[in-house]
Amino acid sequence: MYRRWLWPSLSFPGVFWLILLFVVPFYAVLGVAFGTVDPILFQPVPIWNPLNWNVGWMNEVLHRLAPGGIWFDVGIRTIVYVALSLALCLVIGYPVAYYAARHAGRLKGLILILIILPLWISYMMRMLAWVNLLQTDGYVNRFLTFTHVLSQPREWLAGSSSTVILALVYGYIPYLILPLFASLDRIDRSHLEAARDLGASPWQAFRTVTLPLSKTGILGGAVLITLPMFGDYYTPNIVSQSPKTSMIGNQIDLYFHGGPQPTIGAALTVVLAGFLTLLMAYYLWSIHRAQRNVGAVGAL
Amino acid sequence: MTAVAERRTAPQFSTLTRLRGWFRNPWGKPRFLVLVTWAYILWSIVPVLIAVQFSFNETRSRTIWDSFSTRWYWGDPVDSVWHDPTLRHALVQTFKLAGADVLIAVPLGVLLALGLARWHGRGSGASNFIMLFPLVTPEIVMGVSLLLVFTQLFTFIHTGTLAQILGHVTFSISFVVVIVRGRLFSIGRQYEEAAADLGASPFVALTRVLLPLLTPAIVASAAVVFAISADDFVISQWLSKGGDTDTVPIRIYSATRAAPLPSVNAIASIMLVSTLLIVTLGFLAWRFLTRGERGKKSDDLAALGL
Numbered sequence: 352m353y354r355r356w357l358w359p360s361l362s363f364p365g366v367f368w369l370i371l372l373f374v375v376p377f378y379a380v381l382g383v384a385f386g387t388v389d390p391i392l393f394q395p396v397p398i399w400n401p402l403n404w405n406v407g408w409m410n411e412v413l414h415r416l417a418p419g420g421i422w423f424d425v426g427i428r429t430i431v432y433v434a435l436s437l438a439l440c441l442v443i444g445y446p447v448a449y450y451a452a453r454h455a456g457r458l459k460g461l462i463l464i465l466i467i468l469p470l471w472i473s474y475m476m477r478m479l480a481w482v483n484l485l486q487t488d489g490y491v492n493r494f495l496t497f498t499h500v501l502s503q504p505r506e507w508l509a510g511s512s513s514t515v516i517l518a519l520v521y522g523y524i525p526y527l528i529l530p531l532f533a534s535l536d537r538i539d540r541s542h543l544e545a546a547r548d549l550g551a552s553p554w555q556a557f558r559t560v561t562l563p564l565s566k567t568g569i570l571g572g573a574v575l576i577t578l579p580m581f582g583d584y585y586t587p588n589i590v591s592q593s594p595k596t597s598m599i600g601n602q603i604d605l606y607f608h609g610g611p612q613p614t615i616g617a618a619l620t621v622v623l624a625g626f627l628t629l630l631m632a633y634y635l636w637s638i639h640r641a642q643r644n645v646g647a648v649g650a651l
Numbered sequence: 652m653t654a655v656a657e658r659r660t661a662p663q664f665s666t667l668t669r670l671r672g673w674f675r676n677p678w679g680k681p682r683f684l685v686l687v688t689w690a691y692i693l694w695s696i697v698p699v700l701i702a703v704q705f706s707f708n709e710t711r712s713r714t715i716w717d718s719f720s721t722r723w724y725w726g727d728p729v730d731s732v733w734h735d736p737t738l739r740h741a742l743v744q745t746f747k748l749a750g751a752d753v754l755i756a757v758p759l760g761v762l763l764a765l766g767l768a769r770w771h772g773r774g775s776g777a778s779n780f781i782m783l784f785p786l787v788t789p790e791i792v793m794g795v796s797l798l799l800v801f802t803q804l805f806t807f808i809h810t811g812t813l814a815q816i817l818g819h820v821t822f823s824i825s826f827v828v829v830i831v832r833g834r835l836f837s838i839g840r841q842y843e844e845a846a847a848d849l850g851a852s853p854f855v856a857l858t859r860v861l862l863p864l865l866t867p868a869i870v871a872s873a874a875v876v877f878a879i880s881a882d883d884f885v886i887s888q889w890l891s892k893g894g895d896t897d898t899v900p901i902r903i904y905s906a907t908r909a910a911p912l913p914s915v916n917a918i919a920s921i922m923l924v925s926t927l928l929i930v931t932l933g934f935l936a937w938r939f940l941t942r943g944e945r946g947k948k949s950d951d952l953a954a955l956g957l
Binding site for chain 2 (some may be wrong): 357358359360361362363364365366368369370372373375376377379380382383393395443444446447449450451454455462464466468470471472474475476477478479480481482483484486488489490505522523524525556574575577579580582585589590592600603604607612613616618620623624627631634635644
């Protein structure tokens with residue numbers, strides 16, 4: 352008889368935890384975002400009943416994000432930074448994953464370990480490493496002036512978009528290479544042999560066989576790094592600290608850690624989460640599909 | 652004149668052709684890919700090694716190398732990791748959060764994975780769905796929501812260590828579930844069925860057969876949870892109340908924004924070595940516990956490289 356409730360009761364503590372500390376907190380964000388603000392203390396007054404929600408702050412945030420609003424530039428900049436970083440990650444990451452999966456031979460284990468290694472090095476440590484290198488008298492400037500690429504040291508850490516994009520690529524690329532590797536490694540080599548036997552050139556074989564078969568890995572990995580990049584605020588803060596390079600995440604951070612208006616921060620968080628839900632939905636769907644085919648570990 | 656010039660350029664041209672031929676040789680190794688891959692690996696690891704090197708610098712500079720010293724670890728009476736209370740407390744806080752996270756998230760995650768893998772009734776779909784969400788939610792969204800829930804709804808929990816532990820467990824559970832479920836898939840159901848045929852009740856089959864088989868995944872997920880908790884910055888920062896509740900990543904973050912000393916490199920290096928040690932131990936334990944089982948090496952690596 353207890354067969355029926357054994358398994359659900361095992362899941363109960365975990366599910367209960369996630370409802371209490373993942374689902375309910377998100378509702379708290381909605382409550383604050385659609386709430387009001389105490390006129391004297393400027394404290395947020397959440398409204399828990401959706402029927403009474405006050406859309407004033409949400410309108411304010413959407414207004415600021417719309418063309419002409421004060422956050423329009425920030426929104427566009429966020430999208431441009433993420434798009435450029437993603438493109439660079441793919442351009443660098445695909446050949447690496449391809450080589451590791453297809454041609455590494457005896458070195459495959461070693462290369463795989465070296466590719467996974469950055470995942471276990473703290474993100475802050477890796478950013479710190481670049482902050483050291485990019486100082487005015489750091490190795491990068493010394494190398495570039497020594498080779499006469501630059502006539503004088505450049506201020507890399509004073510609000511330069513290229514530095515922020517470089518840092519984003521450096522920070523997130525390991526999370527892209529791994530799913531790419533997994534999907535390329537799964538491709539059956541006999542497909543390629545068949546393509547070559549039927550007269551395809553190496554390039555044609557790559558374009559018509561390998562690339563389509565690695566599509567799940569490309570899209571899955573791209574979504575996996577795009578989501579956190581959209582919510583990033585620490586990377587621009589570390590390598591630039593300038594409002595010229597601030598992203599949407601920086602605005603949220605500012606309204607909670609710098610300013611007195613958590614309500615606006617909460618409303619902006621809701622907008623960001625809504626925008627990212629589409630990306631999330633795609634990722635969940637692709638995991639779900641991959642799980643049905645191979646099991647959970649390979650899918651990630 | 653022209654003849655001389657031609658004679659001079661001719662060998663250069665052929666070297667270039669030879670170089671191009673070596674590079675594009677379709678029967679040899681794909682040199683372009685080799686080059687890109689090793690360049691990437693150097694690019695991804697060498698900056699970190701340089702940062703570790705400068706943690707041993709004798710002077711206060713993080714950019715100009717002087718000589719080797721352990722000053723920033725314990726030598727300096729004020730600013731070394733050992734003597735600076737903010738750095739020491741950050742280290743303690745990081746290990747405290749990671750340890751508590753492992754102790755809570757691993758059991759919860761293992762039970763959840765078992766339940767979700769075998770439970771097919773009403774509510775299992777929704778539970779599966781909720782479990783996947785923390786994996787894909789940007790940390791800033793989780794940070795904001797946890798901060799607001801602790802300041803507006805569950806006001807009896809204040810920001811600080813307890814809130815940080817609760818937050819860390821919330822994002823760790825799903826990683827445990829994914830690792831354990833991968834293992835459950837590869838074990839299959841035959842061992843449980845054999846136990847049932849021999850008269851074991853589902854509970855006995857679970858504790859005497861399934862859990863021992865899951866040990867490698869439990870050990871691996873403990874290592875992974877420790878590492879992701881120790882590396883976490885966003886959740887720790889949003890739920891920190893400052894002072895002693897700042898973790899190492901928060902210290903590194905605020906130090907790089909001010910004028911950091913090599914002691915920051917030193918504390919980052921300590922974290923780096925401990926995380927890699929834990930992950931390596933977890934990986935070796937996984938290999939040891941699954942020895943003799945069929946399967947590809949890359950499956951193991953995927954389990955830890957999540």
